[in-house]
Amino acid sequence: MKKKLISQINNPDAADTITNQHKKFGKTIGVNGCFGSSNIGQMTGFIARKIVSEIPSAFMRCPIGLYPEVEGPSQVMLYDDYQVVIDGCKGKCLGLTCEKAGLSMDLYYTLDDNFSLKKKPGPDFDEQKMNEIADLIIKDIRKMTDA
Template sequence: MKIGILPCQGACNVGVMTNKVALNLVDNETVNMVCPLGLPLGIKNIIDMANVNEKHIALNGCPVKCASKALESAGITEYKEITLTSDFDIPKNKNFKDETNIDNVEAKVKDVIDEFLSEQKG
Protein backbone atom coordinates (compact mmCIF):
# COMPACT_ATOMS: atom_id res chain seq x y z
CA MET A 1 0.00 0.00 0.00
CA LYS A 2 1.13 3.52 -0.78
CA ILE A 3 0.06 6.41 1.42
CA GLY A 4 0.36 10.02 0.29
CA ILE A 5 0.84 12.69 2.92
CA LEU A 6 0.12 16.27 1.99
CA PRO A 7 1.37 18.93 4.43
CA CYS A 8 -0.10 22.40 4.07
CA GLN A 9 3.34 24.04 4.52
CA GLY A 10 1.65 27.35 5.36
CA ALA A 11 3.49 30.51 6.43
CA CYS A 12 2.93 30.08 10.17
CA ASN A 13 4.10 27.80 12.98
CA VAL A 14 1.47 25.11 12.39
CA GLY A 15 2.05 25.11 8.64
CA VAL A 16 5.79 24.69 9.08
CA MET A 17 5.13 21.91 11.60
CA THR A 18 3.04 19.96 9.07
CA ASN A 19 6.03 19.87 6.75
CA LYS A 20 8.44 18.81 9.53
CA VAL A 21 6.14 15.98 10.57
CA ALA A 22 5.65 14.82 6.98
CA LEU A 23 9.39 14.85 6.31
CA ASN A 24 9.99 12.73 9.41
CA LEU A 25 7.53 10.09 8.22
CA VAL A 26 8.17 9.90 4.47
CA ASP A 27 10.00 6.72 3.53
CA ASN A 28 9.34 6.78 -0.25
CA GLU A 29 8.21 3.15 -0.14
CA THR A 30 5.00 3.25 1.87
CA VAL A 31 4.62 6.95 2.76
CA ASN A 32 5.12 9.49 -0.03
CA MET A 33 5.11 13.27 0.00
CA VAL A 34 2.47 14.85 -2.20
CA CYS A 35 3.27 18.32 -3.55
CA PRO A 36 0.83 20.74 -1.90
CA LEU A 37 1.09 23.36 -4.64
CA GLY A 38 1.14 21.18 -7.75
CA LEU A 39 -2.34 19.73 -7.24
CA PRO A 40 -4.40 22.93 -7.33
CA LEU A 41 -2.21 24.22 -10.17
CA GLY A 42 -3.26 21.20 -12.19
CA ILE A 43 0.27 19.96 -12.92
CA LYS A 44 -0.38 16.59 -14.57
CA ASN A 45 2.75 14.77 -13.38
CA ILE A 46 2.11 15.79 -9.78
CA ILE A 47 -1.55 14.77 -9.97
CA ASP A 48 -0.54 11.43 -11.50
CA MET A 49 2.02 10.90 -8.71
CA ALA A 50 -0.62 11.72 -6.09
CA ASN A 51 -3.05 9.23 -7.63
CA VAL A 52 -0.50 6.42 -7.29
CA ASN A 53 -1.26 6.48 -3.55
CA GLU A 54 -4.16 4.35 -2.34
CA LYS A 55 -4.72 6.43 0.80
CA HIS A 56 -4.06 10.07 1.61
CA ILE A 57 -3.51 12.17 4.71
CA ALA A 58 -4.31 15.89 4.55
CA LEU A 59 -2.10 17.46 7.21
CA ASN A 60 -3.58 20.92 7.76
CA GLY A 61 -2.09 23.55 10.01
CA CYS A 62 -5.20 25.65 10.59
CA PRO A 63 -8.95 25.82 9.86
CA VAL A 64 -8.35 27.12 6.32
CA LYS A 65 -7.45 23.46 5.50
CA CYS A 66 -5.30 24.14 2.45
CA ALA A 67 -4.04 20.54 2.29
CA SER A 68 -7.59 19.18 2.15
CA LYS A 69 -8.58 21.73 -0.47
CA ALA A 70 -5.53 20.87 -2.57
CA LEU A 71 -6.44 17.17 -2.58
CA GLU A 72 -10.04 17.95 -3.48
CA SER A 73 -8.91 20.22 -6.32
CA ALA A 74 -7.36 17.12 -7.92
CA GLY A 75 -10.49 15.03 -7.40
CA ILE A 76 -9.10 13.18 -4.38
CA THR A 77 -12.01 13.27 -1.96
CA GLU A 78 -11.32 10.29 0.29
CA TYR A 79 -8.60 11.07 2.81
CA LYS A 80 -7.94 11.32 6.52
CA GLU A 81 -7.82 14.92 7.70
CA ILE A 82 -5.73 16.21 10.60
CA THR A 83 -5.77 19.89 11.61
CA LEU A 84 -3.19 21.04 14.14
CA THR A 85 -5.05 24.05 15.55
CA SER A 86 -8.29 22.19 16.31
CA ASP A 87 -7.09 18.60 16.85
CA PHE A 88 -4.22 19.58 19.17
CA ASP A 89 -5.24 23.06 20.41
CA ILE A 90 -2.05 24.56 19.01
CA PRO A 91 -2.36 28.34 18.62
CA LYS A 92 -1.42 29.64 15.17
CA ASN A 93 1.37 32.24 15.21
CA LYS A 94 4.25 33.58 13.16
CA ASN A 95 7.00 31.95 15.24
CA PHE A 96 8.22 29.43 12.65
CA LYS A 97 10.40 27.70 15.25
CA ASP A 98 7.45 27.02 17.58
CA GLU A 99 7.06 23.24 17.72
CA THR A 100 4.49 23.04 20.51
CA ASN A 101 2.99 19.52 20.59
CA ILE A 102 4.89 18.36 17.48
CA ASP A 103 5.52 14.96 19.12
CA ASN A 104 1.77 14.46 19.60
CA VAL A 105 1.11 15.46 16.00
CA GLU A 106 3.70 13.01 14.71
CA ALA A 107 2.27 10.24 16.91
CA LYS A 108 -1.23 10.89 15.53
CA VAL A 109 -0.01 10.76 11.92
CA LYS A 110 1.82 7.50 12.69
CA ASP A 111 -1.43 6.13 14.13
CA VAL A 112 -3.28 7.01 10.93
CA ILE A 113 -0.57 5.34 8.84
CA ASP A 114 -0.78 2.22 11.03
CA GLU A 115 -4.58 2.27 10.74
CA PHE A 116 -4.35 2.37 6.94
CA LEU A 117 -1.84 -0.48 6.92
CA SER A 118 -3.94 -2.63 9.26
CA GLU A 119 -7.02 -2.06 7.04
CA GLN A 120 -5.03 -3.48 4.15
CA LYS A 121 -4.18 -6.62 6.13
CA GLY A 122 -7.69 -7.07 7.49
Protein backbone atom coordinates in the same frame (compact mmCIF):
# COMPACT_ATOMS: atom_id res chain seq x y z
CA MET B 1 -8.83 15.79 -12.01
CA LYS B 2 -8.83 12.35 -13.62
CA LYS B 3 -6.33 9.58 -13.17
CA LYS B 4 -4.72 8.60 -16.46
CA LEU B 5 -3.40 5.24 -17.48
CA ILE B 6 0.30 5.16 -16.68
CA SER B 7 1.04 4.76 -20.40
CA GLN B 8 -0.79 8.07 -21.05
CA ILE B 9 1.17 10.14 -18.52
CA ASN B 10 3.39 12.53 -20.48
CA ASN B 11 5.83 13.12 -17.63
CA PRO B 12 8.23 10.12 -17.63
CA ASP B 13 9.47 10.83 -14.09
CA ALA B 14 5.92 10.64 -12.76
CA ALA B 15 5.19 7.39 -14.61
CA ASP B 16 8.44 5.87 -13.33
CA THR B 17 7.72 6.98 -9.76
CA ILE B 18 4.26 5.41 -9.82
CA THR B 19 5.50 2.16 -11.35
CA ASN B 20 8.58 1.76 -9.17
CA GLN B 21 6.96 2.67 -5.86
CA HIS B 22 4.02 0.33 -6.41
CA LYS B 23 6.31 -2.45 -7.59
CA LYS B 24 8.39 -2.09 -4.42
CA PHE B 25 5.66 -1.43 -1.82
CA GLY B 26 2.38 -2.63 -3.33
CA LYS B 27 0.30 0.19 -1.87
CA THR B 28 1.58 3.71 -1.30
CA ILE B 29 0.58 6.44 1.11
CA GLY B 30 0.70 10.07 0.03
CA VAL B 31 1.46 12.40 2.93
CA ASN B 32 0.89 16.12 2.48
CA GLY B 33 1.41 19.00 4.86
CA CYS B 34 0.37 22.56 4.08
CA PHE B 35 3.81 23.91 5.11
CA GLY B 36 2.25 27.34 5.63
CA SER B 37 4.02 30.40 6.98
CA SER B 38 2.72 30.24 10.56
CA ASN B 39 4.19 28.12 13.34
CA ILE B 40 1.61 25.37 12.89
CA GLY B 41 1.78 25.58 9.11
CA GLN B 42 5.51 24.95 9.30
CA MET B 43 4.91 22.13 11.76
CA THR B 44 2.79 20.23 9.20
CA GLY B 45 5.76 19.80 6.89
CA PHE B 46 7.97 18.45 9.64
CA ILE B 47 5.22 16.06 10.74
CA ALA B 48 5.00 14.77 7.17
CA ARG B 49 8.79 14.29 7.10
CA LYS B 50 8.69 12.27 10.31
CA ILE B 51 5.87 10.09 8.99
CA VAL B 52 7.70 9.22 5.77
CA SER B 53 10.90 8.51 7.68
CA GLU B 54 9.07 5.91 9.80
CA ILE B 55 6.72 4.31 7.26
CA PRO B 56 8.59 3.04 4.18
CA SER B 57 5.53 3.05 1.89
CA ALA B 58 4.68 6.67 2.75
CA PHE B 59 5.89 9.49 0.51
CA MET B 60 5.67 13.25 0.77
CA ARG B 61 3.96 14.62 -2.30
CA CYS B 62 3.91 18.10 -3.77
CA PRO B 63 0.43 19.57 -3.32
CA ILE B 64 1.26 22.30 -5.84
CA GLY B 65 0.99 19.44 -8.32
CA LEU B 66 -2.78 19.48 -7.80
CA TYR B 67 -2.91 22.39 -10.20
CA PRO B 68 -4.37 20.62 -13.26
CA GLU B 69 -1.73 21.68 -15.76
CA VAL B 70 1.08 20.22 -13.65
CA GLU B 71 0.49 16.68 -14.82
CA GLY B 72 3.36 14.74 -13.27
CA PRO B 73 2.94 15.32 -9.52
CA SER B 74 -0.85 15.24 -9.68
CA GLN B 75 -0.84 11.85 -11.37
CA VAL B 76 1.54 10.45 -8.75
CA MET B 77 -0.83 11.65 -6.03
CA LEU B 78 -3.83 10.11 -7.79
CA TYR B 79 -2.08 6.75 -7.83
CA ASP B 80 -1.41 6.71 -4.08
CA ASP B 81 -3.68 4.18 -2.39
CA TYR B 82 -4.12 6.34 0.71
CA GLN B 83 -3.98 10.09 1.28
CA VAL B 84 -3.01 11.73 4.56
CA VAL B 85 -3.50 15.50 4.60
CA ILE B 86 -2.35 17.76 7.41
CA ASP B 87 -3.46 21.39 7.47
CA GLY B 88 -2.14 23.84 10.00
CA CYS B 89 -5.19 25.94 10.68
CA LYS B 90 -8.91 26.49 10.23
CA GLY B 91 -8.26 27.99 6.80
CA LYS B 92 -7.89 24.39 5.57
CA CYS B 93 -6.14 25.54 2.38
CA LEU B 94 -4.63 22.16 1.54
CA GLY B 95 -7.77 20.18 2.37
CA LEU B 96 -9.90 22.49 0.24
CA THR B 97 -7.39 22.24 -2.62
CA CYS B 98 -7.49 18.44 -2.41
CA GLU B 99 -11.29 18.47 -2.44
CA LYS B 100 -11.38 20.83 -5.43
CA ALA B 101 -9.00 18.53 -7.32
CA GLY B 102 -11.18 15.52 -6.48
CA LEU B 103 -8.54 13.84 -4.33
CA SER B 104 -10.07 11.73 -1.59
CA MET B 105 -8.49 12.11 1.82
CA ASP B 106 -8.33 9.02 4.00
CA LEU B 107 -6.97 10.83 7.05
CA TYR B 108 -7.34 14.58 7.49
CA TYR B 109 -6.13 16.78 10.32
CA THR B 110 -5.95 20.46 11.17
CA LEU B 111 -3.44 21.14 13.91
CA ASP B 112 -5.46 23.89 15.56
CA ASP B 113 -8.77 21.98 15.59
CA ASN B 114 -7.55 18.42 16.16
CA PHE B 115 -4.67 19.17 18.53
CA SER B 116 -5.67 22.53 20.08
CA LEU B 117 -2.58 24.37 18.84
CA LYS B 118 -2.51 28.15 18.56
CA LYS B 119 -1.51 29.76 15.29
CA LYS B 120 1.24 32.39 15.57
CA PRO B 121 3.27 34.20 12.93
CA GLY B 122 6.69 32.78 12.18
CA PRO B 123 8.34 29.41 11.75
CA ASP B 124 9.04 28.50 15.39
CA PHE B 125 7.09 25.61 16.93
CA ASP B 126 7.36 23.16 19.83
CA GLU B 127 9.37 20.23 18.48
CA GLN B 128 8.28 17.90 21.29
CA LYS B 129 4.62 18.61 20.50
CA MET B 130 5.34 18.05 16.80
CA ASN B 131 6.80 14.61 17.57
CA GLU B 132 3.82 13.70 19.76
CA ILE B 133 1.37 14.65 17.00
CA ALA B 134 3.39 12.81 14.36
CA ASP B 135 3.36 9.69 16.53
CA LEU B 136 -0.43 9.89 16.88
CA ILE B 137 -0.88 10.27 13.13
CA ILE B 138 1.54 7.38 12.50
CA LYS B 139 -0.63 5.20 14.76
CA ASP B 140 -3.71 6.21 12.76
CA ILE B 141 -1.93 5.39 9.49
CA ARG B 142 -0.85 1.99 10.78
CA LYS B 143 -4.42 1.20 11.90
CA MET B 144 -5.71 2.18 8.47
CA THR B 145 -3.08 0.38 6.40
CA ASP B 146 -1.40 -2.25 8.57
CA ALA B 147 1.88 -0.46 7.63
